[in-house]
Amino acid sequence: MTNYQPPFSNKIRNIFDRIAPVYDQLNDWLSLGQHRIWKEMTVKWSGAKPGDTCLDLCCGSGDLTFRLARRAGMTGKVYGVDFSCNLLATAKERCQRYYPQPPITWIEADVLNLPFDDHQFDAITMGYGLRNVKDIPRSLQEIYRVLKPGGKAAILDFHRPSNETFRAFQQWYLDNLVVPLATNLGVKEEYAYISPSLDRFPIGKEQVAIAQKVGFVNATHYPISNGMMGVLVIDN
């Protein structure tokens, strides 16, 4: 199994604090809007429904949080957790401007030490967070701890395709479109981080094995976008 050891969390937090001003726009441009579909699939696979108490981990500027809130409705409760104060500020600002109604609580915290009691949540999402945490098993343990029995989590992230052509295309896209465009916006190093972080990230079946070791009874990894992205769905 891959020995995954990303840099210290402070380095990661600084990366996301720095890219906050360009983050949403670059995601739209560079994924050709596809990230919205991937996020909608993730929320759907989390099983969130009206009245649920939901949690979005590594919420960033809030894309998945807002989608969860739409599903949970006015009788539900939604929490967004992130340690980047700049991305959280964007999330709060977007919330006030575009989504004044859903009951969302924003919390600045490390997802490796969640400030919640055990068994609080019906549904949990995490978008592009697991690859960035210092300790993946610990992160899944925290999810296991705060999920209610019968609750479900859906975790979206980049993935390395097993098909060589798609793998080569993904690498070409990162090297020749993502990094150059980011360079023009003054955030070259931050976006250059994606590729090595993806090399260290466990592939789908390894993620499933970690989740099972943590205690999840059901764990399935769904490759999407020709395996360039993936969603790990886990429940207890």
Ligand SMILES: C/C(=C\Cc1cc(O)c2ccccc2c1O)CCC[C@H](C)CCC[C@H](C)CCCC(C)C
């Ligand atoms: C929303 C997306 C990525 C979020 C994201 C995650 C990270 O870990 C980062 C680390 C450092 C800087 C930025 C990020 C970051 O934005 C997914 C979409 C954005 C991507 C930049 C686009 C990547 C596209 C795929 C490699 C190929 C898709 C091809 C398709 C034809 C559109």
Ligand SMILES: C[S@@+](CC[C@H](N)C(=O)[O-])C[C@H]1O[C@@H](n2cnc3c(N)ncnc32)[C@H](O)[C@@H]1O
């Ligand atoms: C690529 S962004 C994803 C944001 C959002 N989920 C989305 O899909 O657009 C990754 C987020 O994870 C957060 N993050 C990474 N490690 C974290 C940790 N240990 N605790 C809290 N947030 C973390 C970063 O601050 C950043 O906002």
